[in-house]
Amino acid sequence: MTTTDEPRARTELEYAAGFGNEHHSEAVPGALPSGRNSPQRAPLGLYAEQHSATAFTEPRAQNRRSWVYRIRPSAAHPRFRPIDAPRLLSAPVPGGVADPNRRRWNAPPLPERPADFVDGLSTIGANGDVLQRNGIAIHWYTATTSMTDRYFADADGELLIVPELGSLLLHTEYGKLFVEPGEIAVIGRAVRFRVELPDGRARGYVCENYGRPFTLPELGPIGANGLANPRDFLYPVAAYEDREETVQVVQKFGGRLWAADYDHSPLDVVAWHGNHAAYKYDTARFNVLGTVSYDHPDPSLYTVLTSPTDTPGQANADFVVFAPRWLVGEDTFRPPYYHRNVMSEFMGLVKGVYDAKAEGFVPGGASLHNMWSAHGPDAETFEKASTAELKPQKIDDTLAFMFETRWPVVTTEAAREAAHLQPDYDSVWQGVRRNFTG
Ligand SMILES: O=C(O)Cc1cc(O)ccc1O
Numbered sequence: 001m002t003t004t005d006e007p008r009a010r011t012e013l014e015y016a017a018g019f020g021n022e023h024h025s026e027a028v029p030g031a032l033p034s035g036r037n038s039p040q041r042a043p044l045g046l047y048a049e050q051h052s053a054t055a056f057t058e059p060r061a062q063n064r065r066s067w068v069y070r071i072r073p074s075a076a077h078p079r080f081r082p083i084d085a086p087r088l089l090s091a092p093v094p095g096g097v098a099d100p101n102r103r104r105w106n107a108p109p110l111p112e113r114p115a116d117f118v119d120g121l122s123t124i125g126a127n128g129d130v131l132q133r134n135g136i137a138i139h140w141y142t143a144t145t146s147m148t149d150r151y152f153a154d155a156d157g158e159l160l161i162v163p164e165l166g167s168l169l170l171h172t173e174y175g176k177l178f179v180e181p182g183e184i185a186v187i188g189r190a191v192r193f194r195v196e197l198p199d200g201r202a203r204g205y206v207c208e209n210y211g212r213p214f215t216l217p218e219l220g221p222i223g224a225n226g227l228a229n230p231r232d233f234l235y236p237v238a239a240y241e242d243r244e245e246t247v248q249v250v251q252k253f254g255g256r257l258w259a260a261d262y263d264h265s266p267l268d269v270v271a272w273h274g275n276h277a278a279y280k281y282d283t284a285r286f287n288v289l290g291t292v293s294y295d296h297p298d299p300s301l302y303t304v305l306t307s308p309t310d311t312p313g314q315a316n317a318d319f320v321v322f323a324p325r326w327l328v329g330e331d332t333f334r335p336p337y338y339h340r341n342v343m344s345e346f347m348g349l350v351k352g353v354y355d356a357k358a359e360g361f362v363p364g365g366a367s368l369h370n371m372w373s374a375h376g377p378d379a380e381t382f383e384k385a386s387t388a389e390l391k392p393q394k395i396d397d398t399l400a401f402m403f404e405t406r407w408p409v410v411t412t413e414a415a416r417e418a419a420h421l422q423p424d425y426d427s428v429w430q431g432v433r434r435n436f437t438g
């Protein structure tokens with residue numbers, strides 16, 4: 001197999017910066033036609049092809065499409081056949097239960113048998129409808145082998161990947177992304193890729209977004225800067241595989257996996273331009289804003305990316321990070337308040353301790369507080385935070401995140417029966433004392 005650049009040290013990969021920019025990149029000089037997208041004959045004998053991630057007619061501010069110049073048009077492939085993937089499910093979840101109970105899981109174990117990124121996808125829950133292009137699915141991935149002769153594409157949604165353990169080298173149609181815990185990657189809908197595991201094993205979370213592509217939230221009165229700044233989103237530069245041998249291409253389509261044997265690599269894009277691709281973001285770059293007076297602001301202030309719906313403010317999914325930050329609120333209960341929320345909240349932990357839970361919410365684990373389910377600090381956290389001296393305090397060495405969504409997350413049987421489900425999550429609030437002095 002020949003590639004444009006053999007695996008290089010992680011830090012040496014090149015990127016192009018800017019969220020949603022009209023990026024352009026060529027792995028071979030002259031591969032990108034100038035002045036038009038589809039010349040009579042594309043340069044270097046390449047085929048021109050458009051990838052439309054939004055309807056042709058969507059407003060400019062939303063429109064996502066890229067032009068790629070590849071060795072063979074994507075159309076050159078044989079028939080797809082369905083393959084089994086019993087743990088990778090879609091909405092509506094078969095046998096799923098919309099459950100008001102709060103759930104918490106420990107980290108899932110890594111597979112004992114070799115499993116690549118696709119084999120290791122296991123669905124926790126989903127909402128909406130995969131065929132209606134609304135809702136999300138939430139998966140864990142646990143992988144112990146790299147994808148070498150196998151490629152994946154998700155026609156059902158874009159993939160927001162949150163690594164918790166081990167780095168990922170994502171070889172995509174648009175080039176390579178190296179992503180490690182603390183960073184996130186988004187693979188655009190239907191972008192073909194394969195996942196290499198530089199550390200030999202990997203675990204993390206995936207939000208499969210069936211709805212509108214993730215975008216940056218509006219900033220309103222915050223102003224022109226802040227939260228996740230557009231220039232910190234990094235896109236790959238073109239890098240192609242020129243490979244003429246049998247490989248398997250797996251696509252997720254309509255909630256099932258389908259496979260076809262190609263006689264070449266689908267990562268044969270020599271040049272591209274556009275704004276539909278894959279990108280990564282380092283959460284350490286998140287400009288955390290908070291109170292400098294009193295009270296605990298709502299966590300929407302920590303939104304990195306949002307997938308909007310037609311109802312303003314009601315996200316299909318928000319991706320929110322609880323990153324290191326200073327707490328300075330005066331006369332304030334500083335951790336997350338007790339609350340009930342019509343939106344549903346799935347949380348994961350990449351590292352450290354989350355400030356609402358003294359213990360039990362562990363890296364690689366997860367919690368689900370569905371629509372209106374009452375939650376908030378555990379007993380120990382309340383005791384400490386309600387009596388602490390309110391000096392400026394740095395929350396450090398931690399990264400929790402939330403996928404917040406307008407519909408309840410319907411859990412899979414596998415998630416409800418998992419050995420790593422904590423049996424008695426409710427008890428974390430049992431010790432909350434009665435303090436009423438009447
Ligand atoms: O439940 C959670 O821990 C997430 C959360 C955090 C916060 O700071 C305020 C509200 C909220 O739902």
Ligand SMILES: [Fe+2]
Nearest residue numbers: 339345369375
């Ligand atoms: Fe919450």
